Amino acid sequence: MYYPPGGMAPPVLNYQGLNAPPASFYGTVPGYEGTMPGTAGGFLPPPIPAVAPPQPRPDEPNWTIPLMSKDAAHAAFKEYVSGKCCYGSGPADEGVITNMEALNTYRYRLETFTESRSTEWNHEPFNGQPIDAYMQPAPGPWAIPVQPPSVFQDSTQVVKVPYTSSVKDCHDCQGKGKTPCKNCSGAGNRVCSFCNGSGTSSGEERCNHCKSNGRVNCSDCKGEGVNLCDTCKGKRQLLVFINLKVQWTNNKSEFVEEQSSGLKMDKLSKVTGKELFKDTQYMVYPLMGFPDPAVNQAADRLVKEHHTQFSQTARILQQRQTVELIPVTKVDYKWKEAFHSYLVYGNENKVNADDYPDTCCCTIM
Template sequence: MLGPPTAESYGPSAPPATMFDSMPGYEGTVAGGGGFLPPPMPAYPGPQPTPGPEQPNWNIPSISEDTAREAFMLFASSKCCYSSAPAKDGVITNMEAFNTYRYRLETFTESRSTEWSNEPYSGQTVDAYAQPPPGPWDIPANLPSLFVEGRQCIKVPYTSSVKNCHSCVGMGRKPCKDCVGAGNKLCWVCNGSGFRIGDDRCYHCNGRGRETCNDCNGQGSRMCEICNGKQQLLVFINLTVKWTNNTDDYVVEQRSGLQMENLREVSGKELFKDSQPMVYPVMGFPDPTVVQASQRLVSEHQGKYFKTSRVLRQRQTIELIPVTKVTYTWKGESHIYFVYGNEFKVSADNYPATCCCSVM
């Protein structure tokens, strides 16, 4: 007699991609396992120019010597191998401001995609073709706060149907891979001989040469992990909504010697903020490189995101980041460190008093 059919004897019973062609509003959008859904045309008018900040707000007072020293001491104390002596006893001989501008453009987008999904069927509502499903951009989603990223998966109404599980062919169980469906396997102690040494019977398999398969408890099959033994699947279109805050920065070169990467970690004094459905490049700012960066990034974001996703909001800001280069002497030698950002962070690449910590 022939054995029972295995899952490999049949093709998968999950819905074919062509089924989407008959699903109103989803024709051809998920072929190949996932579909890009172009956003609807924006309903808001084009962006309008917004005046830049006024001249009096562009200056930040230099930090005091006490502030610079306190920041340096906190920096040294945060390093386990740094002596506090240079920070505490070093003599500050010069402080030079290298304040710089940071322009930031944020484009907050929403994208939607669809794909087949399934879950074990346990009596859920089956509503496929009861009426046309809502369009992918007509389905309400829980929008997070603006410029806060998020993700939500939504089962599209009127797309759910029941199918036999394609993994176990509706049997609820699958042959155990460890014992190939036999329920037992070769004893690993005696390698199937039934004896250990000479005529001594193998205590592990009691001389049988085979042992019960632990993976399936001797049954030869295991519950299907796809349908959880339910034999059937609820198959439906799954809509994934993704909110992304796409951000680009431009920092004006301050020529102090401080690495530009350091400035990514700090904040500055906000001079200008403009938030609209679509922003217009900054105009009238005294530093022409900031104006050029704004024009370039606004154009790039329009090319990148307006055609592939729904743009919910844009925001552009200009910050003035304080940077102070501090020169000090310690033990007759001159050294420098930087204090930067509203957080008074410190960078000191060549700290003069470090030790090598090691375990003897």
């Protein structure tokens, strides 16, 4: 490699990598005119669905909800107290239950399983892959068969659109297979780090590292000034094609009845409930006949919202609605002539006792 005198860098090569291709690089494919490179070209409206056969409204279940027994409430209280190092066992062992009140909370959940499709231009180094562009018309985005995942499971699948693959010279290296080295800007050499380009070290002594030239070969490109093109990997050509991105999404909405127990939602979210009702159909009917009118109203609202929100941009494949009971029982008890209470909640029978009457000063929450 030639080094100009005085450590001056030689001129760099006169071509630069473009990285992003120009807008006209990919061309057009009938039916995919709005497809853009590098990003999904927006969700494609699904075809008008065929009219689904009428399905009978499911029978309304028996909404009878059993109450918690005193024995179960007492056992949960004793277990709770035994896990608190600063709680005395007296209230749990000696307290007498005087009243129990159900303050159950209901969670309504609507799930709408949808399929959406979008397209984007893409490219990869050409290694002899099949070329099929314009051999016949490309199928429409919604006509391409794909294997869906299990129902109500989020998933993504990307496939090449048939009859869109063609070969073009790499836009980044202009078909050369190499691009200027970024480490040395294509010069092939860099300023010597030992003498900072002066050619001497320790006063007038000759720099042995660069042999007084002031520059050394670039370690990245081995002095050639170019590297293999990152885009085409040195192949000089790219296979360009349209990718179809298929996304399956389980869209969930929930309504939790405002409950009067005073329990914070973070506590309720950590326990499981009892499933009272489940209905799975192509399109569900809004819930009717539930003992709590607020749950019925929420079901009607969410079913309408999901249809409006998703039917225009995605294909609705299945819907599921569930009603879950999160059991909450307020237990009043008497200990040492004073009245107190605690709450038992969730299938796990967790206990919340904010006014426990026998604690020491080092109470750990």
